[in-house]
Amino acid sequence: MLTKKKTAILVLALAxxxxxxxxxxxxxxxxxxxxVNVTQGILVDGHSYETPITEEVxxxxxxxxxxTVHTIQNLGDKEATVCLSWESNDTEGINVTYFVNQAxxxxxxKAPDTWQVIEDDKYATLTYSIVGNEFAYKLExxxxxxxxEYSLIYYADKYPRFQxxxxxNPGALIGTxxxxxxxxxxxxxTIDLGIDLPNATDANIDKYDYSVPPDNYAHAHxxxxxxxxxxxxxxxxxxxxxxxxxxxDWLYETDLITYLDLDSVSTHLLxxxxxxxxxxxxxxxxxxxxxxxxxxxxxxxxxxxxTTTVSPPK
Amino acid sequence: xxxxxxxxxxxxxxxxALASIIxxxxxxxxxxxxxxxxxxxxxxxxxxxxNETITETLAPTYGGCIVYANHTLENKGDTxxxxxxxxxxxxxxxxxxVTDGSITVSWMVNGQKVDKTAILPHQTITFSIVIEFHxxxxxxxxxxxxxxKPYVP
Numbered sequence: 001m002l003t004k005k006k007t008a009i010l011v012l013a014l015a016x017x018x019x020x021x022x023x024x025x026x027x028x029x030x031x032x033x034x035x036v037n038v039t040q041g042i043l044v045d046g047h048s049y050e051t052p053i054t055e056e057v058x059x060x061x062x063x064x065x066x067x068t069v070h071t072i073q074n075l076g077d078k079e080a081t082v083c084l085s086w087e088s089n090d091t092e093g094i095n096v097t098y099f100v101n102q103a104x105x106x107x108x109x110k111a112p113d114t115w116q117v118i119e120d121d122k123y124a125t126l127t128y129s130i131v132g133n134e135f136a137y138k139l140e141x142x143x144x145x146x147x148x149e150y151s152l153i154y155y156a157d158k159y160p161r162f163q164x165x166x167x168x169n170p171g172a173l174i175g176t177x178x179x180x181x182x183x184x185x186x187x188x189x190t191i192d193l194g195i196d197l198p199n200a201t202d203a204n205i206d207k208y209d210y211s212v213p214p215d216n217y218a219h220a221h222x223x224x225x226x227x228x229x230x231x232x233x234x235x236x237x238x239x240x241x242x243x244x245x246x247x248x249d250w251l252y253e254t255d256l257i258t259y260l261d262l263d264s265v266s267t268h269l270l271x272x273x274x275x276x277x278x279x280x281x282x283x284x285x286x287x288x289x290x291x292x293x294x295x296x297x298x299x300x301x302x303x304x305x306x307t308t309t310v311s312p313p314k
Numbered sequence: 315x316x317x318x319x320x321x322x323x324x325x326x327x328x329x330x331a332l333a334s335i336i337x338x339x340x341x342x343x344x345x346x347x348x349x350x351x352x353x354x355x356x357x358x359x360x361x362x363x364x365n366e367t368i369t370e371t372l373a374p375t376y377g378g379c380i381v382y383a384n385h386t387l388e389n390k391g392d393t394x395x396x397x398x399x400x401x402x403x404x405x406x407x408x409x410x411x412v413t414d415g416s417i418t419v420s421w422m423v424n425g426q427k428v429d430k431t432a433i434l435p436h437q438t439i440t441f442s443i444v445i446e447f448h449x450x451x452x453x454x455x456x457x458x459x460x461x462x463k464p465y466v467p
Binding site: 028031040 | 369448451460
């Protein structure tokens with residue numbers, strides 16, 4: 001009798017289970033498996049983390065300063081911050097610092113009688129590298145003469161500068177570009193200048209003080225950068241400047257800059273003083289140049305092996 | 315009076331009364347109809363049923379990038395369907411679970427990030443699985459498994 005009752009309960013439970021199962025609700029509509037191959041998004045000098053970058057810098061002396069230049073490329077869709085750190089086989093007599101190898105200069109038209117900036121819509125912004133084997137620059141200019149060829153020049157003064165004009169001491173043609181129908185220019189390039197800015201012969205390296213009126217620049221010494229029509233240059237493409245008729249329309253420096261050419265023996269005048277950093281933020285799909293500066297103590301000697309690590313923030 | 319005749323009379327009355335009760339009973343139903351309806355899944359993803367896992371391989375990308383996997387959701391039903399999106403897991407090429415936050419998964423409908431959405435009757439909408447890779451992620455091949463589920467408030 002008891003066995004029959006148990007069997008009946010079992011059958012009932014089974015029947016209920018089948019009933020529930022047949023009317024069950026779906027727990028999900030779909031399952032999606034997505035596979036993605038991901039490669040390194042931050043590259044240093046175009047290399048992945050698996051490829052160490054090795055370099056040997058020219059020999060220097062105790063008290064010397066040496067620079068090397070590298071790039072950080074962000075291939076990702078968002079800005080990325082990287083950290084810079086170093087270690088050396090000998091940490092005595094050496095200090096290593098890093099800075100973003102980029103500075104900005106505004107070029108303006110000026111009143112010929114006072115040399116004061118004319119506040120209007122004619123100006124240019126020059127972004128340039130501070131140190132390197134090649135001078136890298138981006139130029140964006142507004143309010144120029146439409147459809148006109150312009151040259152970006154390094155204007156190096158002779159001494160005395162108001163008697164010896166032309167800017168070819170030695171000066172340099174940095175690049176050329178043609179304005180569009182709106183008088184706008186955007187151009188970027190790199191050029192091996194083969195000299196520092198300012199060059200050692202340039203009178204603006206030490207003969208004049210531009211930090212006082214009428215200029216009141218942030219820096220007393222350095223190199224002048226101008227944007228002038230090609231027609232005002234010798235043969236339309238080189239210094240000296242020969243035609244001053246339109247100089248009221250030229251764009252002049254608003255400060256004096258420096259650039260260290262790592263291939264040349266330089267004076268190592270460098271300003272504005274680089275802002276040393278231990279972190280660099282690279283915008284999405286951008287490349288930033290950074291410099292490593294090695295400062296050796298006067299009593300430093302021997303061979304230093306310095307390892308810089310570029311890493312994600314911890 | 316014969317004693318047997320006396321007994322037969324009540325028995326006969328009882329039989330007649332019983333017959334009357336049966337004759338006057340109300341009919342409980344006129345007929346019985348058994349209906350069998352095969353019911354298909356109401357919400358279909360990429361035109362597939364729930365037991366057909368959708369697999370896809372996206373184009374190679376870089377750390378720091380955001381990639382999108384686009385899919386369709388079709389509501390074959392006569393009422394609005396609410397669905398929710400769920401991340402099941404993320405694994406690397408060795409099958410290890412990735413739980414360090416280096417991969418973020420979200421869903422997008424009409425340009426808006428959502429975790430659930432409504433599909434009107436007999437409508438098809440598109441949605442994207444948005445996969446964000448941290449810029450410092452270890453280069454590898456990653457598999458992200460997600461589900462589209464009924465949403466029950």
